[in-house]
Amino acid sequence: MTSKIIGVGNYIPSETITNVFFEEHHFLDERGVTLKQNNETIAVKLKEITGIEERRYANKNQTASDLAFIAAQRAIENAGIDPETLDYIIFAHNFGDVKHDTIQSDMVPSLASRVKHLLQIKNNFCVAYDLLFGCPGWVEGVIQANAFIKAGIAKRCLVIGAETLSRVVDMHDRDTMIYADGAGAAILEIHNGEEGLKSHLSASYTLTEKDYLFFGKSYNTESCPDVKYIKMIGRKIYEFALSNVPTAMKKCFDESGYDIKDLSKIIIHQANEKMDEAIVKRFFDLYNVPMPKDIMPMVIEKLGNSSVATIPSLLAMIMNNELCDHEIKKGDVVLFASVGAGMNINAIVYQF
Known part of the structure; x- marks a missing residue:
């Protein structure tokens, strides 16, 4: 089930x-x-x-x-x-x-x-x-x-x-x-x-990574210090993601029982195009295979980073045939992955 x-x-x-x-x-x-x-x-x-x-x-x-x-x-x-x-x-x-x-x-x-x-x-x-x-x-x-x-x-x-x-x-x-x-x-x-969800993985890195994304005061020192805004330490997040997300993706994918050749798409959180490409490339490097062309749909160019909405929005666009270069067919194996504040990482392997 x-x-x-x-x-x-x-x-x-x-x-x-x-x-x-x-x-x-x-x-x-x-x-x-x-x-x-x-x-x-x-x-x-x-x-x-x-x-x-x-x-x-x-x-x-x-x-x-x-x-x-x-x-x-x-x-x-x-x-x-x-x-x-x-x-x-x-x-x-x-x-x-x-x-x-x-x-x-x-x-x-x-x-x-x-x-x-x-x-x-x-x-x-x-x-x-x-x-x-x-x-x-x-x-x-x-x-x-x-x-x-x-x-x-x-x-x-x-x-x-x-x-x-x-x-x-x-x-x-x-x-x-x-x-x-x-x-x-x-x-x-x-x-x-x-069809359905085949494997999943979640992790929370909090010992030293907790505050890579946080709520902090404005960079304008004349603004009210009690008003907080979303803040991030970009370099730390980038390094953290490249070090930890590919291995988490591999662990999740290996637990699904599929061969890397079976993987049709990777739908990854649209956080940063350069970072996402580096994550996916490192993931395939762990299998000693090149990153396939068109494996990773990206819409961040036009839609930006909408946090929790990026993956379900992108999935809906693909399923509704709104992306001309990408489709998901019956039987396709798709790996979902995300990283963000916490610092939290998770992944899912799903067969359509």
């Missing part, structure tokens, strides 16, 4: 933010000193390192749970199910609902409860809860849903990943340019056939 994805959906906000948007920003370093590079050069470097040219922001009247509701609706429609038959709604996020032009996060009631309400589900035994696990949150939600299904306490689960990172960024930090908003969702169902 395992779980099978029977429906997918996403919501990509309509507001496109190009790198030109940041031309008038006053970027500072962590000491509050103006960066020596001009903003045009910073944007060029950003494109070279991360691949990002554009990102999407939610409309001013939308919050993370609003985006999630739309993605959930689409996944339910795609699956062709009655939402009353859902046993669990698992909502992965990290910052809750943050209204435009405010600084307060709202997580009570849970965002999962809000989505359940918006879906107008009457079934009181459909359990709705939130999951905070950094960028790997959606993948972890899938792992938890699979555990519920295999344990016999659920037959059908909705797993959502949604975030509005544009509401929690420091406008004086050049890392602001990386982040984006979005939502993705999938329906998992009990299954006894060949």
Whole structure:
């Protein structure tokens, strides 16, 4: 017995933010000193390192749970199910609902409860809860849903990943340019056939790595020190990811029982194009085989890094034939992998 994805959906906000948007920003370093590079050069470097040219922001009247509701609706429609038959709604996020032009996060009631309400589900035994696990949150939600299904306490689960990172960024930090908003969702169902989740792995590195991603004060020393924004130590994250993610991916893939030649796609968290390519190359190096062409779909160039939403959004785009260079066919073996705040890593091997 395992779980099978029977429906997918996403919501990509309509507001496109190009790198030109940041031309008038006053970027500072962590000491509050103006960066020596001009903003045009910073944007060029950003494109070279991360691949990002554009990102999407939610409309001013939308919050993370609003985006999630739309993605959930689409996944339910795609699956062709009655939402009353859902046993669990698992909502992965990290910052809750943050209204435009405010600084307060709202997580009570849970965002999962809000989505359940918006879906107008009457079934009181459909359990709705939130999951905070950094960028790997959606993948972890899938792992938890699979555990519920295999344990016999659920037959059908909705797993959502949604975030509005544009509401929690420091406008004086050049890392602001990386982040984006979005939502993705999938329906998992009990299954006894060949398709489904074959293996999974999760890990939390907290001894010395805990604060590589954190909530910190603005680089503008004149700003209120009590207001916190998403911050990261980019070099540390890059080194951590390259050292640990490929080996975790290999361990997960080896446990699936498949041969590396069977692997059709790797859907990896869209964090940084250069970093993701290096991770996947190192993964194949562990098998002493070259990285296949078109093994790793990337949409970060146009959508940016929307944290927990990147993997389910990308999966929905592929399944809905929205990426001309990528497709997933029946029987394809796909490896999902993510890394993020915690520092957390996880992976899944899935046969479609």
